[in-house]
Structure formats: C-alpha cells, structure tokens
Amino acid sequence: MKKIIACISIICYTLLCYSQNQTTDNNYRTQKNISYLHPGEKDSYKLERCKLDLHYPTDKKGFATLIWFHGGGLEAGEKHFPKEFLEQGYAVIAVNYRLSPRAQNPAYTEDAAEAVAWTFENIEEFGGDKDKIYIAGHSAGGYLCLMLNLDKSYLAKWNIDANSLAGAFPISGQTTTHYTIRKERGLPSDTPIIDKYAPSNNVRKDASPMILITGDKELEMLARYEENAHLYALLKALGQKTTLYQMEGFDHGTVAAPACTLINSYMKKAGNKQPLPLPFFYVCQCRSYCCSIFSIGRYMKMYMIDGFHFRKHLPALGQLGEISYQNEILDRTVQS
Numbered sequence: 001m002k003k004i005i006a007c008i009s010i011i012c013y014t015l016l017c018y019s020q021n022q023t024t025d026n027n028y029r030t031q032k033n034i035s036y037l038h039p040g041e042k043d044s045y046k047l048e049r050c051k052l053d054l055h056y057p058t059d060k061k062g063f064a065t066l067i068w069f070h071g072g073g074l075e076a077g078e079k080h081f082p083k084e085f086l087e088q089g090y091a092v093i094a095v096n097y098r099l100s101p102r103a104q105n106p107a108y109t110e111d112a113a114e115a116v117a118w119t120f121e122n123i124e125e126f127g128g129d130k131d132k133i134y135i136a137g138h139s140a141g142g143y144l145c146l147m148l149n150l151d152k153s154y155l156a157k158w159n160i161d162a163n164s165l166a167g168a169f170p171i172s173g174q175t176t177t178h179y180t181i182r183k184e185r186g187l188p189s190d191t192p193i194i195d196k197y198a199p200s201n202n203v204r205k206d207a208s209p210m211i212l213i214t215g216d217k218e219l220e221m222l223a224r225y226e227e228n229a230h231l232y233a234l235l236k237a238l239g240q241k242t243t244l245y246q247m248e249g250f251d252h253g254t255v256a257a258p259a260c261t262l263i264n265s266y267m268k269k270a271g272n273k274q275p276l277p278l279p280f281f282y283v284c285q286c287r288s289y290c291c292s293i294f295s296i297g298r299y300m301k302m303y304m305i306d307g308f309h310f311r312k313h314l315p316a317l318g319q320l321g322e323i324s325y326q327n328e329i330l331d332r333t334v335q336s
Contacts, residue, residue, distance in 0.1 A: 026087060027057055027058050027059040028055060028056065028057055028058065028086075028087050029055070029056060029058050030053065030054065030055045031053065031054045032053045032054075033051045033052075033053065034051060034052050034053070034054060034118075035047070035050060035051055036050055036051065036052050036095070036114055036115045036117075036118035037050050037114065038114070038117075045098060045102060045103065046098060046111070049096050049097060049098045049099070049111070050096065050097065050098070050111055050114065050115070051079070051096050052079065052093050052094060052095045052096065052115055052118070053079055053081065053093070053094045054091065054092075054093050054126065055081055055085075055086060055091065055092045055093075055094075056091035056092075056126050056127065056128065057087075057089060057090070057091070057127070058127075060089070060127065061127045062127070062128070062129045062132075063089065063090050063091055063127060063128050063129065063132070064090040064091070064128070064129065064132035064133070064134065064166070064267060064270040065090060065091040065092075065093060065119060065123050065128045065129075065132065065133050065134065066085060066090060066091070066092050066093070066134045066135075066136055066169075066263070066267055067093045067095060067115065067116060067119055067133065067134065067135045067136070068080075068081070068082065068085070068092060068093065068094050068095065068136055068137060068141070069095055069097070069112055069135070069136070069137030069138075069140070069141030069142075069144045069145060070094070070095075070096075070137065070138070070140075070141050071137065071138040071139030071140045071141050071142070071256075072099070072139070072140055073139070073140050073179075073180055074099060074100050074108050074140045074143070074178060074180040074181075075099050075100050075101070075180055076099065077099070077140070077141075078096065079094035079095055079096040080094055081094050082256070082257070082260040084257065084260035084261050084263070084264045085260060085263075085264055085267070088264055088267065088268055089268060090132075090267050090268075090270065091123065091126065091128050093115070093119060095111075095112065095115040097111035097112055097115070097144070098111050100180050100183075100184060101184070104184055105178075105180075105181045105184055105197060106154075106197065108140075108144065109144055109147050109148070109154055109197075110154060110157075112144040112147075112148055112154075113148055113154035113155050113157065113158065114158065116133070116135065116148060116155060116158075116160070116165075117155065117158035117160055119133055120133060120158075120160055120164070130164075131164075131166065132166050132270055133164070133165060133166055134165065134166050134167045134168065134169065134267065134270070135148060135149065135165060135167075135168050135169070136168070136169035136170070136171070136260075136263055137169075137170060137171065137173070138171040138172060138255075138256045138259070139171070139172050139173065139174075139252065140173075140174075140178070140180075141170075141171075141173070142170035142171045142172055142173025142174070143170070143173040143174045143175075143178050143199070144173075145168045145169065145170040145173060146168070146170050146173045146175060146199035146210075146231075147197070147199055147202070148162060148165075148168075149162060149165060149168040149170075149207055149208055149210060150162075150199050150202035150203060150204065150207055151196075151199075151202040162207070162208065163206060163207070163208055164208075165208040166208065166270065167208055167209045167210065167211070167266075167270075168208060168209075168210045168211070169210070169211045169213065169259075169263045169266070170210065170212060170213070171213045171214075171255060171256060171259040171260075171263075172213070172214050172215060172220065172221070172224055172228075172252055172255055172256075172259075173199070173212075173228070174199075174224065174227060175198065175199045175200045175227040175228055175230065175231040176192045176193060176194050176198045176200060176227055177192075177193040177194060177195055177197045177198040178197065181197055190222065192223070199231060200227070200230065200231050200234060203231070203234045203235055203238060203240070204238070204240070205238040205239055205240050206240075207235070207240055209240075209241035209242065210235070210240075210241075210242050210243075211242075211243050211245065211262075211263070211266065212228045212231065212232055212242060212243065212244040212245070213244075213245045213247065213255070213259045213262065213263075214228050214244075214245070214246055214247070214255065215246075215247055215250040215251050215252055215254070215255035216246065216247065216248045216249055216250055216251065216255075217246060219249075219250065219251035219252070220251065220252050220255075221252045224252065225246055228244060229244060232244040245259075245262065247259065
C-alpha cells in the first residue's frame, strides 16, 4: 500500500511540474525552462543557466520565430518575454545565458549561439519555419545579436551559417568590445577597444539584414548612439541592408518598450521568406509609459537614417495624470 501511495505521489508531482512549465491560452502555448544544451554537457553552471522559454502559436504552421536576449551588462538579467511580442502570430524564445564574472568571455556569446542552434534544430517540431528565424535583444542582448550576426564563427561551431538568420534587431547594443569584457581584462570600462570581440570589427557585406535601434543620443549610455551610427556607416559603405533608428526622448532603459513595438511591426510582416520587409515610416503605438517620459508638448522622433524621418507629436496633458493622444500607425512602404 505504501508503495502504491508513493508511486501516486511521484506521478502527481511530475504532472504538477509539467503543468508549471507548460501553459496554453488563446491558441498559444508556452513551455518554460527548456535546456538548449547539446548532449554530454556536465558543467553545472551551464546546466543551471542555459535554458530557454518558448511561446508559440498552436493554430498555424510555418510561422516566424524571434529569439530574445535579455540585457544586464553580461553580468545580470533573466529571460523574459517582452509583452509587445506575445500572441502576435509568431513564436518568441527568451534565452538565459551564463553571466560574468562566474563565466568569462566568450562564454555568454557561445551560449547565445547554442540557443540559436537549438532553434534551428527544433523549431519545425513546434510548427515554425527555420528559414524565418530572427534575433533581437536589448543592451547586452543587443551586443550578443550583433556578434552572432556579424561573426560567423559562433554559429559555425554548430554547422549553421549566420547568413541563415532572417534578420537581427539589436537595441542599444555596444558595437565596440563590450565594457564587461574590458572589465574582465582589468581595463577601464570607459576606454573603447575594438578587437575581435567588437561587432564593428566584424562587418561584412553578406551579413543578414539588421535594424539598429538606440535611444536619444543625449540620453543614451556614453557614445551608444554614436557607436551604432558608426557601425551603420560601415555596413552601408559595404552595401549591407541596414537601417538605424534613434528614438528621441528615450534613455537606455526606457527605449526597450517602444523599440519592441517597432520590432513587432516588422515581425508581423515576416510572413514570407524575404529576411526583412522594406523600410517603412512608423509612428509609435503610444502606451502609458510615454506619459512619464515626455514633457508637455514634446515630440517623439524615430529616425530612419536612409534620408527619412517621421515626427509624432504627443498632445499636452489635460488634467493631472491624464493624457489624450491618437494611436496611429502610418504603415507605408517606401523604396530606399
């Protein structure tokens, strides 16, 4: 009798754990804490950190997938789904990776590459199209995006051509050698270095298309906009398909939410095999977070450094705590 009770308890516990790691809602399913490591891994820290969450539609096939890398300076942060990406017709994968100082460069970039490799190897089992895999991330996550897209060696380890990525959306990513890597070497974090761990040192014409996004150059982290503008210039000089957005009024942290809204508008157009849609004018779908960032009468500007820009005016505050504005998207394709 005791053995029967023990067996039932084990079964119930297993089902409870499974239900906690898998939820289904509105034709979307979420599976959590999937290990993306390949067989044979024994490193305890890798086994702890190298997991991903997957959110995907259950009522369609051939959908696109967006892999999201969190920020935190390569020293902190946890996987999460930006709300702008949920239930939008494509899959989202949120990735954890090892962090400094417990792990040292290039461990975090190698982990990011293995997570991308897992996606290429497994997304079709969930109904996705491996020809429509995009990568995105904010801050440190943006740096990882840049490195994976520009330095082909990381994905080549898993027999994947980086050019197989459909596109990349780095938000406020560092394009010189990351300051945490400099810190690991005992170097000043404010002294720029460009070596093989700098995205700018790996520019190539045939890289997958990129949408570079930063906050306001007056509010961003030191030289973050200027670094991205320099990378943009290098890539454009090679003829690479690249677009740069500067979002006025947003600092390094607050730029993530509107940038994700912008990325979502691209991802919703990713229904065909063309890596990224043609550039288009975009007006932010304003949310409450705009209210706390903009002063009365300020403008929100999104620059597309292809010679185009669009300006959206946020109306003045009425009574305290209230704001009225038009929620508008100008979805017009323009040839660059």
